[in-house]
Amino acid sequence: MPAQTLREYQRTGIRQILDAYKQGARSVLAVSPTGSGKTTLFAHLAAQLDAGGKRSLILAHRRELVEQASTRLREFDVRHGLILAGTPPSPGARVQVASVQTLTRRALPPADIVIPDEAHLSTAATWTRILEGYPHARILGVTATPWRLAGKPLAGAYDAVVVVATPRELREQRHLSDYVGFSYLAPDLSGVETVGGDYNEAQSAAAMSQSLIVDNIVEEWLKHSARLSTVVFAVTVEHSRQLVERFRSAGVSAEHLDGTTPLTQREGIMRRVASGQTRVLSNVGVCIEGLDIPRLKCCVLARPTKSLARAIQMMGRVRRPWREDGRKVDAEHPSVVARIHDHAFIIRQHGLPDQDRDYSLHAKREAPPSLSTCPQCLAMYDGARCPSCGTEKEPEPLGERVIQTVAEAEQYEFTSATEAAPDAEPARPDKPPVKVRWDTLGRKVEGVLIRKWQEDAPWGGKQWHYLLRGPKRDYDVPGAAQLDKQMAKVAAGVLVWITYTHDTPLPDSKVRREFKVEVDDGEPEPQGECYCATTPRPPCGVCTP
Structure with a gap:
């Protein structure tokens, strides 16, 4: 050459x-x-x-x-x-x-x-x-x-x-394909120990092998990426085989690969993936480096890691340009956009693949930039508009709540008390509330209960919804059986903390979501701004009956 x-x-x-x-x-x-x-x-x-x-x-x-x-x-x-x-x-x-x-x-x-x-x-x-x-x-x-x-x-x-x-330079030159990362259902990893600088393998495998997580991995893939050849990164051989069986039960051609797979069998698997005959390749430790199959355009992150190098290597497996029609990728014929399905908090922990980084020999570990998650499609991004569905990022106005002290400013993530000055105009809640998705075990939503109502549910019947007014935004919280039982006792005007704690297995492979509801039903402070930031106390015509 x-x-x-x-x-x-x-x-x-x-x-x-x-x-x-x-x-x-x-x-x-x-x-x-x-x-x-x-x-x-x-x-x-x-x-x-x-x-x-x-x-x-x-x-x-x-x-x-x-x-x-x-x-x-x-x-x-x-x-x-x-x-x-x-x-x-x-x-x-x-x-x-x-x-x-x-x-x-x-x-x-x-x-x-x-x-x-x-x-x-x-x-x-x-x-x-x-x-x-x-x-x-x-x-x-x-x-x-x-x-x-x-x-x-x-x-x-x-x-x-x-x-x-750099990745950003090559994406702009079309030598790497564009991509979008999505934050889907992930387990709570806070209790997983660290061994040798990374998550304990057995504990992280147990977390990722929960039926709810495995089912969601397949469900999100079927919903969004079923046409894309896909590489899945699993924690252990048992976990990888579990994922393969779940894909196969959904009618998807899927195969497993690990370091003990015989050479001739491994070569056959790679040929079938490269040709598109096998749609999903689930692996343990084999495909993190050296996998060169351009048609792979979806990466499923089901292997938590604290290693920045490992995270970038996994996400990079689907960035080689490729077109279904076989044309050469250029300005008029762009590559298929890659999708990264994150079920392990990897993007949140390590940042997006194209993030600018320090590559020097004495580089210090940098905190990833703060990313936004699209409330509509769950894409993660660092700009003003969702790269997947185009939803505009809503600005978070200062002064939704009057902050009197530096301590309160820090509590509500303002950089100083001046930034949320007492004479700032309180923002009225005139924007639609953020629709909460209970996709992450351990997710917590805080706010004053404004009202309850029922809507037609996708599966038939009615579903309760709860409007909570938090310190920065409103939340439309969807109900569930165990949540509804607890929220039935909560009156309007009460400060509520709702935590999605775990899932209880039920017959027929179903699960029941479990919640913890905490309330602060003490007497309101005698003066100052109402928590819902609409009118001064007393009384408030929105959150106080």
Whole structure:
């Protein structure tokens, strides 16, 4: 493959890498997003070095990555050897592609440059022992996520960093597909312990395996993404098989894959997914890195993680451009928009894939930006308009409640008492209330009960609704059997806290939602603004009968 077939950012990245070596760096870290062509970049560089008589060693931790590198080298007409279990060696080739696990049991080949693929793993003991065997070789680490799995930067492992491209840049250039992330039903993870920097596997698997969560994963997918080839990230093998069986029971072609799946079976699964014959691929630890199937356009996050690197790698699996009609993606023929179904609080915890991040070697972990969740379609975004359904984000006016002290300002999330000055005009509740969806275990809604009413329910019959006036907005709270029993005792004008606590299994695979209702029915303060922010006390004609 001639050099001119490289994209401009790849050519620029190679020049910057070579400049870093000229300026004295021995080890360089190249950062480029998932789906940006990292393998093409280092294969081109290895081809250039091979033409000049230099030796290269490419390291990868999984068979799929070794085979991808080998495929790309063949496209560059580079003779190379594979150091991989079950594969005959070619020690005379100047370019070698090695499985890390296999190379630890064999003699190290000579190399002028060592290229660790997925370099965020290169500080692990197995990789370090190999790299220590090349004290005079140059090192080129390549990754989309330049942080250790625990979130720490790679300072000390590399001398310089080259940011080849960012996800936002490549999306704008149409080298990555656009996407929308959605916040769907997720379990309460507050009680899950942390082990080795991430959620306890057994506990998170138990949380994600609840029938309510599993059913919602399939229901939301059937409702919104049934036409999209999909990769599901599960916690354990048992959890993944549970999801596959649930998809299959809904008539969906789904298969499971994990690290113990025999090679021939794994290759068959990948072929069926790539062709579209298998619509849903559920996996445990196999597809986080190295999965290169552009038709995958839905990612189901059913594996909670505290690792930023792991989160970005999972979401990046569906960002390769692809069109159903096979046309080349360009301005007139855009890629299918990818969907990310988040059932594990990953976007809320780590941010959206295109978020601007610090890729430096000494980067500090940044808090993700505050995201909005569309009340209509549950898309998560950081702009003024929902990218999925176009719903305008409603501004949150200051002064809905008179704040007298700094302490109260902090309680209600104002930055200062001045920001919510007492002479500010109280906003009237003239906008439609936010419709509450009980999609998250542990969700809590606070407000004064304004009124109750019944509406026709989608399943037939009537459903109670409760209008609560909170400190910032009104809520339309839908009723449920156990909630209605408790709310029947609550009078208008009473401050209420409603918490969705858990679900009780019922016969025929049904569940009953359980709620805790807390009330503050004490005497109102003798002066000041009424909680519902409409008129001064006493009396209030809205929330006081």
